[in-house]
Each structure stands twice: as structure tokens, then as C-alpha cells.
Amino acid sequence: MSEEIYHTVETEGNERIDKVITSLNNEWSRSQVQQWIREGHVTVNGEKVKANYKCNIHDEITVSIPTPEPLDVTPEDLDLDIYYEDEDVIVVNKPKGMVVHPAPGHLSGTLVNGLMAHCKDLSGINGVMRPGIVHRIDKDTSGLLMIAKNDKAHEHLVNQLVAKTVTRKYFALVHGVIPHDHGTIEAPIGRDKIDRQSMSVVDNGKHAVTHFKVLERFDQYSYVECVLETGRTHQIRVHMKYIGYPLVGDPKYGPRKTLETDGQVLHAGILGFIHPRTNEYIEFSAPLPAYFEKILTTLNK
Known part of the structure; x- marks a missing residue:
């Protein structure tokens, strides 16, 4: 020390x-x-x-x-899909099925394991098990994440999330045919009073706002774009269920009768933010994963 x-x-x-x-x-x-x-x-x-x-x-x-605590995360070569990288930031496209950081039951194969093998300079603000992690997406949600390579960049990116200036657009397939073309869901989210493992809309929950737009309608489903104004746990999944259009394949918030998808059909497709060093706005777009495209093609037929 x-x-x-x-x-x-x-x-x-x-x-x-x-x-x-x-x-x-x-x-x-x-x-x-x-x-x-x-x-x-x-x-x-x-x-x-x-x-x-x-x-x-x-x-x-x-x-x-204090002397830095040694990282107890095993580096693993996971062939990450890196969209952008410089001395401050990494933007990575996380595949469906990958956990973001180690936790009980998921100590290997996570995005952090892959990042530790990819580079050694990651921010330490979130501790030894979540180096560089500024925000998260669920295990079965695919898409873009921004990773901080130093503490200054980390704080800058977090402040943007708090100020709601980060662009986060998700694409989802939901049950039901939404009649209106777009809408806004503003409903507080917190722990479910009965099932503490789940989130739900509750009176004393945290402020949460999701904007959505219908991109395509099918016989029993709707393909939608969701824009996050806030970033609560399971926000899109909870909000879409709340208005009666739960995500297809969602094992926690969706119906039992659904398409075989190995988890919710949700993709973080567009991510934009102000670069912490240059102060210039940069934006990235990741195409829908193959399984998602295949579902849409099948529904169109």
C-alpha cells in the first residue's frame, strides 16, 4: 500500500x-x-x-x-466479436447464451473471461469480478455492450447512462399483434413481491421508461424496436409483459406456449455514446443474429 x-x-x-x-x-x-x-x-x-x-x-x-486486488478470473480465448477498440473503450457484440460476468454457477465462459484474455487494461471500478463492465444485458439477450479500459472512461460512460444520453436500441419479437405503431411505457420496476427472483411493475419501484415502435406484424406476433430511456433490470421484458405483449421465448416473463428459441428473442442492435476522450458521438449497429433472422423469415412465409 x-x-x-x-x-x-x-x-x-x-x-x-x-x-x-x-x-x-x-x-x-x-x-x-x-x-x-x-x-x-x-x-x-x-x-x-x-x-x-x-x-x-x-x-x-x-x-x-490500497494494493490492487488480484483478479480471480481465468482468462479464456473466446473469440469475441469486437466492433471497436481504442485505449479507452471496447464495443463488443455479445452472443446469445453468454453471461456477462462471473457469478455463482457461471465462473467460466463469460464475457469477462474473454475480455481478460483479450486485453489486460480494464477499469476496476466494479471490482475484480466485473472489470470494465459499464452496463449489462441478460444471458440470453444478444448485442452490443460498451466496455471501459480505464477508470476515467468508466466514470464518463456511467455518467452518460445516468444523464440518459446513451443510445440503446433493442429489437424484439413479442406475442400478440400490437395495434398502434408506437408508444411509451412509463412504469416503475422493482422486485416482485411474491417471486423475489423476478422483477415486476410495483408502486415503490425505480422510475423506468421504454419507448417502442412496431416494425412488422405477423398473425400472432409483432416485431418491435425498443429504445431504453432508463436501464432497469429486465426492463424491456417486464414492460412488454406489463402491456400484454411478452417477449417470445422468455422463460421468466413469457407464456409457456411459445416458439423454441432458448430464451427471449431480444437483441441490443444499436449503441451510441460520446467518446470519453474525444467527446465525439460514435454509434454502432450489429445485425440480428442468425436465429432471429430465421424466425422472422419463417413467420413471413
Whole structure:
């Protein structure tokens, strides 16, 4: 563990400790500094403080940088479908059936296992089991994800998600023929009161908004585009069920009688964001996976 001592002689006082420390060393992200404060690695005049502590002129700030915890993730060559990569960001097209990060029951074959073999520089904000992971999609959902290669990029991308400036368009096949061409679902999502393993629309849930547009109608199904304004767990799956058009193949929220699809027919096809270094907007598009295209072709016949 290394130690760095700072005297806040250049501040005007009354500034938050996390903001002051971030300004003193631009290699540290604010999220990382806040984590160090929570873990007790930051002291002011020898005393531990909270992230909202307001500094005084001539405070002595000590930052004891913890030794990085070794990653306990086995690198695996998984032949990832990389759409874009530079020193800050990776955009990858995750296949259906792949878990994003290791968890009990899924310790290998995950996207993180593949990323660890692909490159060694990934952000550490989300801990040793989720390096670089800014946002997630479900195991049986395919499509584009943005990965952060350093903490500064990670924080920048997360802030965009919070500000709702990231473009996230999904394509889904749902049960039922939706009569209107487009709509907006605004309904709070939280843990289901009966089944704690599932999410549902609940009064005390988190604010959630999904916009949808019907792209094609079939005898018993609708092909739709969904745009996320928020990013709650299982949001599209829960919202489409809520309005009476659950996703085809969804084992958790869909009907038992459905097409054989090995999970929900859902693809994160378009992803756009502001690059954390250049501040330019970039956007990527991934075509529908083969199984999805095959279903649409069959329905058209």
C-alpha cells in the first residue's frame, strides 16, 4: 500500500473531499476516490471522513492507495466479436447464451473471461469480478455492450447512462399483434413481491421508461424496436409483459406456449455514446443474429 499526502493550500475551503482529491490527481476517478473513502483509505488531519466532508484551508489529506486486488478470473480465448477498440473503450457484440460476468454457477465462459484474455487494461471500478463492465444485458439477450479500459472512461460512460444520453436500441419479437405503431411505457420496476427472483411493475419501484415502435406484424406476433430511456433490470421484458405483449421465448416473463428459441428473442442492435476522450458521438449497429433472422423469415412465409 502506497501513501500520498496533500495540503489543500490551493483550495478555497468548503469543497467536498472527493472532489478535492480528484482535482489533485487526474489519474483518479471520483468513483474510485469515493470507494477509497468508504474503505477508510483517506484521512483528513489523521481522521477518517465521509465523501461529503467539506475541506478547510490547510487540511492535511492522506490517501493510502490500497494494493490492487488480484483478479480471480481465468482468462479464456473466446473469440469475441469486437466492433471497436481504442485505449479507452471496447464495443463488443455479445452472443446469445453468454453471461456477462462471473457469478455463482457461471465462473467460466463469460464475457469477462474473454475480455481478460483479450486485453489486460480494464477499469476496476466494479471490482475484480466485473472489470470494465459499464452496463449489462441478460444471458440470453444478444448485442452490443460498451466496455471501459480505464477508470476515467468508466466514470464518463456511467455518467452518460445516468444523464440518459446513451443510445440503446433493442429489437424484439413479442406475442400478440400490437395495434398502434408506437408508444411509451412509463412504469416503475422493482422486485416482485411474491417471486423475489423476478422483477415486476410495483408502486415503490425505480422510475423506468421504454419507448417502442412496431416494425412488422405477423398473425400472432409483432416485431418491435425498443429504445431504453432508463436501464432497469429486465426492463424491456417486464414492460412488454406489463402491456400484454411478452417477449417470445422468455422463460421468466413469457407464456409457456411459445416458439423454441432458448430464451427471449431480444437483441441490443444499436449503441451510441460520446467518446470519453474525444467527446465525439460514435454509434454502432450489429445485425440480428442468425436465429432471429430465421424466425422472422419463417413467420413471413
